């Protein structure tokens with residue numbers, strides 16, 4: 001698909017369902033605000049924190065609070081987002097919606113790569129949108145315990161040297177870049193496909209001693225002939241793989257026996273994007289998108305990106321490395 005002549009086409013323009021367009025508009029608007037906060041860096045007046053620990057067992061960064069509040073406000077005001085699972089919120093939240101309109105359940109990591117937040121390195125926001133299922137009571141975790149195949153849209157926002165928003169809908173992945181002067185996210189990549197070439201692999205190689213021998217051998221095999229790149233913000237490592245080609249690995253290890261990456265608002269979101277873009281995503285024993293989590297903050301091993309490289313890892317793991 002050719003880019004529009006002036007490059008202007010906002011993320012919601014191609015969305016036929018008005019309620020879904022509204023849910024995405026809430027995400028776009030919150031991202032624009034979070035981008036502004038992130039760009040202020042150390043100059044930003046942040047909410048005070050006192051070493052609070054979140055549901056993940058991690059120290060809460062003030063930007064996590066600000067990011068969560070910004071998205072929650074936008075979802076609550078949207079009238080079409082009926083519920084939210086957020087990395088920073090122990091329990092799902094529910095909002096009132098227009099009963100005459102379709103509604104959606106969102107999953108969110110408001111600030112991904114928090115450890116990079118204070119050092120001016122790229123961080124991001126990760127989002128996924130499920131349609132609300134008819135007849136399912138909107139309370140507790142149950143409405144969110146669904147496979148990634150149920151998503152109608154997912155994506156992420158990258159607060160990097162520019163702010164880009166990636167949106168995946170069935171069969172299509174698009175990239176929009178924030179035009180600061182107008183506040184518009186303008187179309188910059190119309191039909192993203194993960195390249196067939198796979199020059200990069202990303203893994204926290206420092207954890208090698210914590211991996212099973214089978215994982216050690218699988219990583220050893222997949223890294224041959226490839227350059228290592230690891231930002232420590234999954235949004236950044238994934239975006240490089242989507243644009244330039246590559247594969248990202250976060251295996252289980254002795255410290256994180258289920259892996260570190262969260263199923264709903266990280267692994268499944270990226271898996272949905274990868275598959276729409278011709279790539280693949282696996283938990284080592286099957287596709288991420290078929291995984292139905294038992295709880296909303298469940299973790300998983302993740303191998304994602306170039307389909308051939310992901311199959312190479314799966315094959316090596318099946319063979320015991």
Ligand code: AHM
Pocket residue numbers: 058087109111112113114115204232233234235260
């Ligand atoms: P976060 O959402 O709390 O920032 O954690 C997720 C991040 C990913 O973005 C990144 O790939 C990974 O954790 C880095 O973990 P590690 O420092 O163990 O390599």
Ligand code: MG
Pocket residue numbers: 087109110111112113114
């Ligand atoms: Mg995070």
